[in-house]
Amino acid sequence: MFAPRTTPWPLVALFTAGYLAPYLLPTTVGRLDAGLPLSATQAGAVGSALLLSSASAGFVLASRVERIGARRLARIGLALAAFGYGGAALTHSVPAVVLGALVGGFGSGTATTVAATRIAAERDPHRASALGLLGVSALAGVVYLTVPHLGRGHGQPLAAIALTALAVWPLTSRLPGRTALPQTRRQRARLPHLRSGLVLAGAMPCWSLVQNSLWGVSGRIGLTQAHLTEAAVGVVFAVALGAGLLGVLGAGALGPRLGRALPIGAGTALIAGCVVASASATDLTTFAAGEIAWNLLYPVVLSYLIGLAASLDPRGRWAVLVGSASSLGTAAGPLTGSLLSARAGFPDMGAVLAAGLLVVAVPMTAVALHTAGRPLLPGTVRRRGGTPAAVVAASTGAPTGAVPQVGAPEQAVVEITVDAPAVSARGAYDTAGPRRAAAAPGPSAD
Structure with missing residues (x-):
């Protein structure tokens, strides 16, 4: 499905290393x-x-990746992740564990920032981000299957994140170095799609807060x-x-065929149902069904x-800012879930989340519709101020092979002025008469 020669494997690996900490959050917090x-x-x-430390890295470094260099910044982030998580895994001192988690979180956020910035510059950012999510999901599944058999200490999941950072380090040699930007300072400061970006950045913390409130508990x-036993829970998570x-x-296979609005809006509504099912589970069947559907x-x-965030700015600034805003919600998730479940119980927590x-799905869907356009109905091509071309084609017997399929983006109408050379035959159709036709330039008698 994915062409190996065009796959940005260093970015996929960096994305995996940065996102692994949030994916391992339940076992990390539980241990x-x-x-x-x-x-x-x-x-x-x-x-x-x-996770708050991870989010702060994105806000601090969003506009500095090109100036510092993707390779250098990625190596700094991976080093901080390996040092912070590794140190936290080896100690039983609570202050040292907290400090290591903060340092490691900043390193994870730095790696994620570099990956998001470079993925936004790809020709197909959705494909690259899907590959990154594929990698981190696979690795997290392996960790969930392995960790329960390695003892009850708190260090195993933290050590897994640190070792992943070390394993990804050699791939950073394929990342670009510092990029010289010819733009003026005013051009560098300008963010495209400002209103849509701000709406998306404001909605994403709430979306992530809900996901990680449940994931954390x-x-x-x-x-x-x-x-259930810890081993059974680990199998369900895997x-x-x-x-x-x-x-x-x-x-990844579906791509943009349905646009972005339908997957974001309808998908979020379905996730809300999964949250209710998971939070009210009282046996293996309901717990597994809710968790599996939700993680699907x-x-x-x-x-x-x-x-969607990457499409707002090809330089990746909105991708990083929206991702960092999402991390704010992710950071507040474990604490929010713990407080809600302690005071209201798991089922009521699920209903609130x-x-x-459902509320936050509305502005996110609106941004997707505004920036990408509504997906076309099957076999329709809209014309400005006119009947859909597919209706005309159906009524005239015109061939339909060139009609876009479902989800094809509507193309903007661009006025093009063409100065066509006049020919001698023009006189036969010119309403001004033979004199105007004779005055028009024509082919030379020679």
């Missing part, structure tokens, strides 16, 4: 609670601090409410992430949101 003298709420606060739902792989593959849909919608998702 902080079990392996250190921390309450569930305090463990959620540590997870939130980690999913392990506890399985253990305490569904009465299968769910495997379903996420199928979802990403489907999103989540990366699909996320890939379209990443592609689902309602929030």
Whole structure:
């Protein structure tokens, strides 16, 4: 499905290393609670601090990737991730673990910033982001299957993130260095699609907050409410992430055929239903069904949101800013989920989160419609101020082979002025008479 010669594998690997920490959030938070003298709420606060540090990296570095250089910045981020997460995995001191999580989170955010900026410059950013989500889902699934067999300490998931950062380091040699920008300072500061970008950046924290509020307590739902073992919960998460792989593959195969509005709007509504099902699960069947369906849909919608943000600015600034805004919601997710579940219970928490998702789906869908246009109906081509061309074709018997299929973007109408040379035959059709025709330049008698 994907052509190897055009696949940006260094960016895919960097994307995977940056996104792995949020994907491992349930087991990371759960093991902080079990392996250190921390309450569930305090463990959620540590997870939130980690993700908040990751988000801050995006806001700080969004406009500096080209100036510093993608290769150099990626190496700095991977080094911070390896050092921070590795140090936190090797100590049992709570302050040292918190500090390591903050340093590692900033490194993860730096890697994600570089990956998002470079992916936005690709010819097909949706395809590149889908590949990145495919990689991180596969790796996280392997970790979820492996970690329960390695002991009960808090360091195993943190060590997995640190080792991933070290493994990706050699691939950074293929990233570009510092780029000299010829633009003026005013041009560098200008952001295209300002209103759409701000709306999307304002909606994404709420969308991510809901996802990670549930994701941060999913392990506890399985253990305490569904009465499952840690190994069983790990298997459910691994299968769910495997379903996420199928979802990403489907999103990559589907591409822009349905536009972005339908996958974002309808997909978010379906995710809201999955959130209610997962939060109210009391046995293996309902818990597994909710988690698998949710993880099948989540990366699909996320890939379209990443592609939408990347399409707003080819230099990737909106992709980074929207991603960092999303990380703010991601950062608040574990703490929000812990507080809601502690005060209202898991089922009521799920109902509140689902309602929030339905509300935030409206502005995100509006941005997708405004920036990309509505997807065309089957076999229709709109004309400015006229009947759809497919209706004309159907009534006149014209061939339909050139009519775009579902989801083809509507092309803008551009006025083109053509100065056609006059010919001697013009006189036969000129309403001004023979004199005007004779005055028109024609072929020489020679």
